[in-house]
Amino acid sequence: MSDQSTTAHGASSTAHGAHASFDTKPIWRTFWILLGITAVELILATIHLKTGFPNKYVLNGVYLILTLSKAFYIIAEFMHLRHEIKNMIMTIAVPALLFVWFIVAFLWDGGSYNNLRNRYDAHYRDANKVKVAPEGGERAPAAQKPGEQQ
């Protein structure tokens, strides 16, 4: 039935015969992968909080890799892009490469701005070194915090 409908529409993303039956196994597999990755992130964060073990910079790298793999599974499986033809994949993937420049350029610029201010703006540099007494008496846990950690 969906046969005539999709062809009547001129084109069909669902034209791959293999997916006509649409067994739900790959969907649930993707779900478990996404859930598993999120659980790993949660566990890593908790371990870091308790022991400080994975160095924060290493941990951030791991988070980014895990995030990108989650993004891949959502786009490829849930949004079905992996099963489209190559033209379709490329019309999305190639413009998305702009993000590489976008991220590198702007983070670099932010870091550079901070370095310049620390070097030439003494007021900015010194103001950032002043430790504030933990504000808000009701947030008692903040009291044990100043200084250490990171």
Next chain:
Amino acid sequence: MAQAIPAGTKWWSGGKSPFNVEYGKLMMWYFLMSDAFTFGAFLISYGSIRFASNGWPDPNEVFRAFPGMGDTHLPLVFVSLMTFILIMSSVTMVLAVAAGHAGDRNKVTFYMILTIIGGLAFLSCQAWEWTHLHGEGAWWGRNPFPNADGSKATTNFSNFFFTITGFHGFHVFSGVVINTIMLIKNLRGDFERRGHYLMIEKAGLYWHFVDLVWVFVFTCFYLL
């Protein structure tokens, strides 16, 4: 549906979509690309400002409450629940699309209802979290949380947090509205009469995109 694509098809010779997808679906993809760059601009400016600051509040100190349990000293538990809810509603959305392919109208209705419930649950969680943070004194222009190193923080943290999660929450809200319209159309039998459920697929693309953005928001605000 079962038509296989012949090898050596000349996609660019005219007369057919070179992308082999229906027009509306292609346009939905392009819209999502532009939306991705909007969110990208938000998140990258957040990153840029964070790189331009000597200190930043520790998310583990900020996000650690859970409804009804007060201060749990377990950061990320609540936001992980939110992530789970959103992933789960993405799954029910795919199942609705799958049911649409099978032409099973009742199943589409069932899974669309589940997806809408998931979206509403996520929005409720976010409303709770905003209320909680507002109660702690955080809002646009106000930031009670000191930097991780104990120095005084600027208001950048709250400004970006509320702007970006708010923009995302607005997308979730629009997604719920779109899904509700799809549900109503399905209940009226519009798609059955039309012979295909492509509208469900397009709404699904939008819904998965909302999930996709959340993955990045989650990492940028709660993990890094």
